[in-house]
Amino acid sequence: MKRFLLACSTVLISAMGATHSANVNSMPQFSVPEIGSGIGLIDQQKEKMIGEKVFREVQKQMPVMQNPWLEDQLFNVFSHILSQTQLGQPIGLVIINDAQINAFAVPGGLFALNAGLITSARNMDEVAGVMAHEVAHVSQRHYSRSQEAFKGQGLLTLAGLLVGALVASQADGDVGTAVMLGTQAALMDKQLNYSRNQEREADRIGMQYMYSAGYNPQSMADFFEVMHRATSKVSFLPDFWLTHPLSTERMSEARLRANQLPQVKLNLHDEDFEILKWYSMVISNQATEQQLQILASRKNFAGQLALSTFYLKQGDYVLAQQALDQAKMHQRLNNLMILIQTDIYLGQNKVDEAYKAIQSTARIMPENRALAFKLAEVLIRQKESGQALSLIQRFNNKNPRDIAAWRLMQQAANIDQQSPxxxxxxxxxxxxxxxxxxxxxxxxxxxxxxxxxxxxxEVLSAKLKMRINEMQKERQLKI
Incomplete structure (x- = not known):
């Protein structure tokens, strides 16, 4: 199966290099140029509309993983990097159920990672390097600047190319070739030199972001070298894809910049990332039962949680509980363990036990989205629609694009027999x-x-009319 990826808007990064978490103490301050709304033909509101449109297309056409715990873990890292910029609230961070190592960014603040990036990484620094590179693309408004440099090529051509390339990456070779090497590929060829400069700028600024956020900048340089070795072995790609976005000069520059930064304190074992990685492997169907059994037999905490999740997915609640009980012997407080236990009880229709398992921790940590959503799910099973709605509403207010929140609100409203x-x-x-x-x-x-x-x-009718008009207007945006 041949897979073609959009070079201008994506960065393909292998996660095979050994890097370690950075010590955030005594980090040097960097002066990063933030490109404001005065540069580029597209204003920030237009960029937001484009980003939201691509968000909807990705949700519709790609295998997006709806998993609040996994989303929250990655968004925490993403937020640390984003805090180094002057960007506002992002559209979102989505995770694609694809074993390829890939990530992309879209104007307005939409960021996405493939599950393959997480499962191939050795530590969170490697994932952070990808995020930082993509954040730099958005903070420097590369999309708008590309449109300014190549007037007349169509306002949304690059966004359309991105969606087309992502869909093509899910298909067989003929479909991928048709999308990526058709007439739109000619536009990409015209933008080659300009996009190369953008990639190098994203490397430089992204490395500053990740280092300031406390991550090891050597990770970015390691990714480039591994990716170069991987692409040099792929004979079916045309020269354009072999030379872009990576180049020997670009890799050398990244390594030189990383070497100029102070050395960071090494963290030889990151159990939190190990839990994240193995959990991701299970829910993205990249782990086998035998792999997990071997890992769990070594009394590996991450392996035991992953094995319990594996059996939970299979609907085998007895084996899921046995694996989870082994993990509990480590006597560690872990939110994922609580979520798994709650799901086991719900699967067995033990709703009261599920409530006892989740409610105290969720109340203590009211801002934890994954815990709140799971508690709301339990409350819905208990027919407590009012409590569930109030629990979810505050997250919905923060992010109106949260599909999981809207789905829970729909379920809660459906059992509210008292409401007219x-x-x-x-x-x-x-x-x-x-x-x-x-x-x-x-x-x-x-x-x-x-x-x-x-x-x-009249009041509710007017409110509905306003939302209908908003949807109809935004629907007209074509990519």
Whole structure:
């Protein structure tokens, strides 16, 4: 299977080099140029609309992993890097269930990682290097600057290329070739020199971001060298893809910059990342039962949690509990362990036990999204719709694109037998799930249905009309 990836908007990085977490103490301060809204033809609002459009297309066409715990773990690292910039609230960070090592960024602040990047990495520094590079693309507004340098090529051509390339990467060789080597590839060829400069700028600034955030900058240089060795063995790629985005000069520059920074304190074993990695391997179907059994038999905490998750996915709650009980013998507080235990109880329809397993920790850590969502799921099973809705609403207010939150709100509204607007609320929340999942026409139909049900309620009808108009306007944006 041949896979073609968009070189201008993505960075392909192998995670085979051994690097270690950085010590955040005594970090030097860097002066990073932040490209403001005065540069480029697309203003920030337009970039946000493009990013949200691509977000919906990715949700619709790609195998996005909806897993609050995994999302939160990666978003925590992402936030550390983002804090080094002047960027505002991002559109989001999505995880694609694809074994390829890949990541991409889109104007407006949409970032995505493949599961293969996580499962191939040896530590979080390697993942952070990818994130930092992609954050630099957005902070320097490379998309807008590309449009300015190549006027007349179409406002959304690069965004369309990105989605097309990502979809093609899921297909067989003929489909991938048709997308990436067709007429749009000619546009990419025109932008080769310009995009090379952007990649080098993203390397330089991204390395500053990751180092300031406390991660080892050597990781980025290691990635480039491994990627160069990997691509040099791929004979079917045309010269354009073999020479871009990586080059010997670019790799040398990255290594030189990393060597000029002070050495960091080495962390030889990062158990948190090991848990993240093996859990990701299980939920992305990259781990076998035999692998996990061997790891768990060595009393490896991450392996025991992963094995329990594996059996949980299989619906074997007895074996899942046995593996989890082995992990509990380590006597460590771990939120993932609590989430797994709750899911085992829910799978066995032991709802009261599930509530006892999750409620105290979720109440102590009210800002933990994964715990709150799992508690809401339990409350819905207990028919406590009001409590579930209030629990989820604050996360929904922070991020209106949170599909998992909207789905839980839809489920909670559906069991609210006392509300006179039960059907209307179910339709409203379902519409948001549909809309942010890329099914824009279905979302508008759901809201139109809800509007007909409340035609005598002027306030609610006006609110629905406003949202319908917003969806219709944003739907017109083509990529």
């Amino acid at each position: 607007f039960r059907t209307v609320n179910v339709l409203r929340y379902r519409a948001e799930v549909e809309y942010w999942s890329g099914w824009e026409e279905n979302a508008i139909k759901s809201l139109l249905h809800a509007q007909r049900l409340v035609k005598n309620n």
